Amino acid sequence: MTILIEQPDVNVPQWEEKKVLASENNEEMCDQLVLDGGFVMPEDIADNDGCVKPELLVSNDEFIAPDINAFGQTFRDYNAESERQKSVEEFYRLNHIHQTYDFVKKIREEYRKMDRVEMSIWECCELLNEVVDESDPDLDEPQIEHLLQTAEAIRKDYPNEDWLHLTALIHDLGKVLLLPSFGGLPQWAVVGDTHPLGCAFDESIVHHKYFKGNPDHNNPLYNTKNGIYSEGCGLENVMISWGHDDYMYLVAKENGTTLPEAGLFVIRYHSFYPLHKSGAYKHLMNEEDKENLKWLNIFNKYDLYSKSKVRVGVQKVKPYYLSLIDKYFPAKLRW
Secondary structure (H helix, E strand, O other), X not given: OXXXXXXXXXXXXXXXXXXXXXXXXHHHHHHOOOOOOOOOOOOOOHHHOOOOXXXXXXXXXXXXXXXOOOOXXXXXXXXXXXXXXXXXXXXXXXXXXXXXXXXXXXXXXXXXXXXXXXXXXXXXXXXXXXXXXXXOOOOOOOHHHHHHXXXXXXXXXXXXXXXXXXXXXXXXXXXXXXXXXXXXXXXXXXXXXOOEEOOOOOOOOOOHHHHHHOHHHHOOOOOOOOOOOOOOOOHHHOEEOOOHHHHHHHHHXXXXXXXXHHHHHHHHHOOOHHHHOOOOOHHHOOHHHHHHHHHHHHHHHHHHHOOOOOOOOHHHHHHHHHHHHHHHOOOOEEO
């Protein structure tokens, strides 16, 4: 089935900062905030015991990007001094040393067999309650919280793009690779930013200095701008470091999803920050990649900035997402 989607107008702002009067019942707001009728975003969580300040709540359907993360720091600040940052840097040291072209080629072939687990999309979502991403400097909550935060934020601003709501819900499901039934892979082989292999490591990649310990770094076939690729070859033909992005993409493809190509592109490359944040490796993209990148850039704003301590009313939104899963996926998937 072919699904036609309208290309986004990237020149139109998707949100504006607005404020409304605070509710008199401040304590109730801090007890439980459910994303129902308007996505609420904390501007300064650290100064308010993890709760959204009432004067910053909005009553419309627009998503407001915060200035700081749940730790009181700017988003994706990999240089801030904290215990969390030290563990994140150690993660990237291991990631950059061990993610080689040969490693990814081998593990991708292994996981493409889809012979480990059989379960539904929602069952997999619930498994993420057991997962915390050690590479993320912005959040240490269970991953299912982030999935629903992202999906609900997009749903408010793009109510007619149900495929994008579902894409947001499932984009990180590949992190189940950390669990024993899925292979129990180490964090460096599951999470974190992704990047191409088979060509030079761009300077924009986080903690680039650790690539000196990667065997590919000194391979003359791999250490030029194009490496083994040609300009405009298309990202489909480029080997990307292994992790939850590519795994979930393979799961979706192998199980016959009817999500549009833009949705699959978002799933596969949402951690490819050197591309969509720094503009690196664009010379390898083809025309279809360029069109899909517009949707990835939109998605990324919600993926990054919806990370907060605000809780989602899971049972309230569950029926909607189950209907989308039924629309775009089979009841049971091979993983």
